[in-house]
Amino acid sequence: MINYQARSPSYSSTSDSDEEEITEEGLRAIRSNATHPLIQKKASDLSTSIQLITSDNDSLINEEDEEEDSSNPFIDTKLSDYYSRVYETSQYECRHLFDPNFNWSKHQDKIIVHKLDKVIALFACLMFTGLQLDRGNLPQAISDNMLEDLNLTTNDYNRGNTIFLICFLLGEIPSSILSKWIGADRFIPFQMITWSIVASCQCFLQGKYSFFLARALTAVLESGLIAELVLFLSTYYKAKELPIRLSWLWVTSTMVQVCGAVMAMGILRLRGFLGWEGWRWLFLIEGLITLVIGVGAIYMLIPSPIELVDRGWFTEHEVKIIVNRVLRDDPTKGDTNNRSGVTLKQLVRVFLDYDLWPIYLVGLIAYIPASSIGTYIPIIYRGAGLTTFQTNLLLIPHYILHITFLLQITKLSERFNQRALVAIILPIYSIPLLFIFKYNRDRLTTTGLWLLSSLIAGAPYIHAICVSWVSRNSGSIKTRSVSAAVYNLIVQAGGIISANIYRDDDKPLYHRGNTHILLFGIALLPLLLSIKAYYTWRNNSKSKVWNSMTEDEQYQYVHNTPDEGNKRLDFRFDS
Template sequence: MPVTKTGGKVLVHQPLETSDIGLTEKGDNEIITLKSVDSSSSESSLLSKNPFLDPKVEEYYRQVYQDSQYESYKAFDPTFTWTEEEEKQLVRKLNIRVALTACLLFVSLQVDRGNLAQAVTDNMLPDLGLNTNDYNTGNTIFLLCFLLAEVPSQLISKKLGPDIFIPIQICLWSVIATSQAALQGKASFYATRALIGVLEGGFIADLVLWLSYFFTSKELSTRLSWFWTTLSLVTIFTSILAFGILRLGGKGGLEGWRWLFLIEGLFTLIIGILSFYLMVPSAVQTKNRLHPKGWFTEREEKIVVNRVLRDDPSKGTMHNRQALSFKMIFKSLMDYDLWPVYAIGILAYIGQNTFTSYFGLLNKQLGFSTFNTNILTIPTNVIHIIFLLFITWFSEFMKERSLVCTLAPLYSAPLIAIIRWWPGAGVKVWPSYVLNTLFLGQPYIHAICVSWVSRNSNSVRTRSISSAVYNMFVQIGNIAANNIYRKDDLPLYHRGNMQLFAITVALIPVLFLTKAYYIWRNNSRDKIWNAMTPEEREDYISNTTDEGNKRLDFRFDH
């Protein structure tokens, strides 16, 4: 493993996963992470928790933070200390002020992009003169626009700040979502799908960026699991809400699905307006006209800033209003070492996304009423929440990603096989519903993969783009998912379910190959590094032009 000497102690490089100390090469924000080998040494223990106790590291970063005009620099204090109880109380406050706010903002996204599946259970397609192929096309348009907006949205957000851009996004897409109450045909359906996709694209990456300002890397994984748990909770809530709203059909001369778009669009607009109040630029920029007293005391500000920097010193190497250059973007997109995780993103959710779009229609085909169809989505979301929280926790507990992620296809493959080849599937009502529910509730590995991409980026530049790029590949898979079931495959979708089975099984070797690739990359670097003398290693660390995860002293997480 790579080593260097600091204060007479031997330090070894590790990925950003446990208690680390960092040293960043000036000029491109790439982080080198060092961890003490001598675990019995109190000095090494202190260094592992606070890299800035090394005077050389402090001197270097202080200059980097000054040059980048880091917005929280005034709170940076390498010698600052606080108690464990203070930190616990502060984290509780961050959970409410930041994590809970992020979940509320995610509600607005899920309501306006998810209510279409509920609207189609109320004869929306026949009312507009559309068929299921038109429905697929509308979803494809939405996803394509969502995908194309990912990186541009991230660039705007990085320049304006998530606290400004996210509220604008929510308000704009809520207006378009509300206007769906006036849909008249295919053209208006496609147009609103496109506009909502453009405005919602990049939202998740923007919000994850904002969360990273306040939480450590380990805490972020857990908060991301809360984030996607919100998706299922919102679906449960909107299913119950749709049960009542769709009964308004005929009131005021409007169909039930028009009332659904109108009421839920206005609801998310309220959230968008509130988000201007709920979001702040950073931990040291919470005092304004809306928050005259601010969120934190001066001491709390210093705790937030220093705990985050000591976990990942690179977080202060860019200002929160600093834009990314096209050169940075190109380097991030060409980072082939992240491509294996992007490949996982394409395949992992196709089956789940296909069933998400068609679950209501499948239930109606089984003979359930419009109202019962929406209520019957609740069990699958409960299962989804349980699996999501468990598999994310289990991955962190085991410190294992690839093998834990295989639990998802190993669970799903037998279910979709039964759905495809059992003669009673789609014929026997309740057994078919149970099978569909269990398959849709499969383990969701999205939170694991998002944090995986972040940890293997090893660069502020790459981290700023990689989550958006990963989500783009997820949307490519989602586009495929929304074109699996076709009109000529009705009513049992035998061809589509066979395709879902093949895709689900294909994910298993992709996960094993990803693990093998990262093990091979790490072993290859070990061979080169171990052949170098201590002097050569020190010279490499100080003078190499290798950047980010291309450095010989970086090891990939798998």
């Protein structure tokens, strides 16, 4: 069940004229939607009847053939009529497949999700591969003496990373708006093809100004892709299924870093071939790989689920299941067309939404310690006397640790339906390691330095949890793409901070920088606890007002209120 309780009000009017026969589907819907304030009362009144009827019938239903989506909110004909009008008004591209009475089995549902994973999620991961390949190969280039070859200092390297992050940050919102207006199926391939060309041209860098320009152009063209992919995936998956699929994106990102490190060990050995340094070949080859993925994205990305039939990937019956299972999970996913733009009013509302800023703050500081260490691992290792080959080889273990933590912590969050309390694992894990790194840095052996920095850089990654958290707490598909972009914008702001933690005047042990990342690690703990308390208080406050209303007032509010998204009284925040 999603947290937007107004999306699943499987109740009927209490008046005699509106009273209808209670079917088996209706009974199951009432039971499964019992979290809704109105339904709780109905379920209590009908609990005896339900037990008597279902005790006989449940034994006759084979689990394989049982209707999967028994929590169908559209059993309420008034609600289904209301959303039919909404879908028609918005010109929702799959509105002709909306069917409140359509049924399918659990077995069919599992098959559909499995096929979606092999097509939609796999395509998204492949596009994420192109993103990470071109924005994540700079550490490998640095390990091949790129700074020395271009006469760049550590501060120049910091400025280049800062320029990248600022441009990435500034491009997030415009990119997301353009993608929503033009369509992700058109805009993403354009993005990938153009940035891959720029990334390949980094093989011609001559000094710090060309380095700065290349970082700026690459960032602008890459910006927005993450938010666009989040919205793309949310079209096909339920809210509870989305975090795991998002975690696959960052698993892909880390796998690309692992494979990139291995690939770099071979490519960098081309130093001297045709008079080029190894890092020049690295930029050229990996940029061309992304170009191939970008061209393939023209075919891989589709504007809406109905196109799955035209491509021959799904049958029309399967697409009908996809559309209805997603709408029953979140009816608002059909209140906009995939070519509709975001208005200025919606944009301003997302920026000013105080209920989302707590999660934005997590995105600002949560990743600074691991990111700072991860960015400077090549420099730290080379400073410890390791070779280019040894440096790239030693990067691999922390990537593997990162993948393991990412998958497990995301699964844990969904299993216990907790965000803040599961995310607290990150500071609990990191703070002792950061403390040791700060106060024992000068006494660490090369092995100890590698082990400790790998453990810090591979810390539990809560990004997938936070992205889905923002999506759920936005409360509307109309603003979800913008809120995802704002969250990523704030994360990039945190990246700007992490890119400037270590400075030339602080090397080689970086005592000041290590103090800063320790403080950021400590600050995350009370922030997450405060967020848990805040959302609990907000939900209790809404429930108090909601429960003071009569059932008729609640019904009228659901259908007529001007309140939108997470400001509705029947919306409950995930915490």
